[in-house]
Amino acid sequence: MTLALGCVADDYTGASDLANTLTKAGLRTVQTIGVPADDLALPEVDAVVVSLKSRSIPADEAVARSREAAAWLNARGAGHLLFKVCSTFDSTDEGNIGPVTDALREDAGEAIALVTPAFPETARTVYLGHLFVGMVPLAESPLKDHPLNPMRDSNLVRVLARQSRAGVGLIDLATVAQGAEAVGARLDALAREGKGAAIADAVLDRDLAVLGAAALTRKVSTGASGLGLGLARALVAAGRVAPAATAADLGGPIGGPAACLAGSCSQATLGQIARAEAAMPVRRLDPARLLAGEDEAGAALTWAMERIGDGPVLIASSAGPDEVAAVQARYGRDAAGHAVEAAMARIAEGLVAHGVRRLVVAGGETSGAVVDRLRLPAFRVGPEIAAGVPVLRTTDRDMWLALKSGNFGGPDFFADALRLMP
Numbered sequence: 001m002t003l004a005l006g007c008v009a010d011d012y013t014g015a016s017d018l019a020n021t022l023t024k025a026g027l028r029t030v031q032t033i034g035v036p037a038d039d040l041a042l043p044e045v046d047a048v049v050v051s052l053k054s055r056s057i058p059a060d061e062a063v064a065r066s067r068e069a070a071a072w073l074n075a076r077g078a079g080h081l082l083f084k085v086c087s088t089f090d091s092t093d094e095g096n097i098g099p100v101t102d103a104l105r106e107d108a109g110e111a112i113a114l115v116t117p118a119f120p121e122t123a124r125t126v127y128l129g130h131l132f133v134g135m136v137p138l139a140e141s142p143l144k145d146h147p148l149n150p151m152r153d154s155n156l157v158r159v160l161a162r163q164s165r166a167g168v169g170l171i172d173l174a175t176v177a178q179g180a181e182a183v184g185a186r187l188d189a190l191a192r193e194g195k196g197a198a199i200a201d202a203v204l205d206r207d208l209a210v211l212g213a214a215a216l217t218r219k220v221s222t223g224a225s226g227l228g229l230g231l232a233r234a235l236v237a238a239g240r241v242a243p244a245a246t247a248a249d250l251g252g253p254i255g256g257p258a259a260c261l262a263g264s265c266s267q268a269t270l271g272q273i274a275r276a277e278a279a280m281p282v283r284r285l286d287p288a289r290l291l292a293g294e295d296e297a298g299a300a301l302t303w304a305m306e307r308i309g310d311g312p313v314l315i316a317s318s319a320g321p322d323e324v325a326a327v328q329a330r331y332g333r334d335a336a337g338h339a340v341e342a343a344m345a346r347i348a349e350g351l352v353a354h355g356v357r358r359l360v361v362a363g364g365e366t367s368g369a370v371v372d373r374l375r376l377p378a379f380r381v382g383p384e385i386a387a388g389v390p391v392l393r394t395t396d397r398d399m400w401l402a403l404k405s406g407n408f409g410g411p412d413f414f415a416d417a418l419r420l421m422p
């Protein structure tokens, strides 16, 4: 297998978002969970997205795991390496986007890497280095209250510079409008000034096509699904992959009980849970009781088993910013997050042990905890449920999954997802 594109994603939902974008753009793509074992059988593909759970771990660990993933992809001939980060640039001043980008770029012998989280399809745009989420700058969006990495600075040149060893420059929209050669020349000029990364503006998909073509002339870039789209289009245009004629056959219906788990506290997910109340029974975990040592997971599982024969159920830990802040103040941010993730993983394990083969999970860290506990090695990518969220089919057993980034999906996401998981 010689890969046209190798991708290292810093969380599992972000990885399936990217796999979805690449598949839609015509690349045959597989998403793996962690660095695959050497004996993992994978179909012939153009791109592999290795999913890590490295967004919110110490930077040195994120670097080590990303390097390991990059080495696996390079050993399979990856022509270009994309480090997939969140379209809202989720990270703290301690890392991990800067340190991982520095490390992958240096390992590849490159002086500078192009970086952009722009993903216009989901209303993430970058102008003069400032990230906008919908109509507002990042620091005024709900991401300012993220439970793990509150984003309080919209200027990504500044944000990335605080995380990076080498300096960070800007490729502005006026340069992008001049085309891929102008972007390449700007990257060269910034590299001569000693910069190791350049935040690139992008507002429309056509800007991403330019950035993809420019990025492809180097070995490493960093971005969200939008840059993936640009790279995929550039690969197809350059004849380096033949666009897949038909979507991969993912196999027939699986049936049986279905369940949804939500650990994301994003505004989008909170709205989707409220809407789901009309369509299925919803159980809300009480994080305070859970952290106090009560068996919330066991109780939720018993509750689910009593209902799951009649239709899908939803179990959610999600809460609004004030409730999350109160729990975090009492137990600490990381301890609270990990305890809730562990409870979700245990519930998922119990559901699967009782026959659930159709599972929807909301939230990147939550999805990571669940998928790790279920020991799922890799997924093939199916139809799109909503922008950035595909249906996934496990490669080693018959199971449907949907791993939703917290902010993604329409108001009826949970019902929409289950409809595509027969």
Ligand SMILES: Nc1ncnc2c1ncn2[C@@H]1O[C@H](COP(=O)(O)OP(=O)(O)OP(=O)(O)O)[C@@H](O)[C@H]1O
Pocket (backbone or CB within 6 Å): 011, 013, 014, 146, 147, 148, 263, 264, 265, 266, 287, 317, 318, 319, 323, 324, 327, 328, 336, 337, 338, 339, 340, 341, 362, 363, 364, 365, 366, 367, 404, 405, 406, 407
């Ligand atoms: N009620 C709660 N109180 C405190 N922490 C919570 C609560 N519910 C969930 N959490 C934690 O908040 C974090 C949510 O992160 P997660 O990545 O799952 O969602 P997200 O950040 O919205 O999604 P994404 O990473 O895809 O954007 C997890 O660590 C989860 O365990």
Ligand SMILES: O=C(O)[C@@H](O)C(=O)CO
Pocket (backbone or CB within 6 Å): 011, 013, 014, 015, 017, 018, 085, 086, 087, 088, 224, 225, 364, 388, 405, 406, 407
């Ligand atoms: O890029 C995005 O917004 C998503 O794929 C994601 O990573 C959210 O956690």
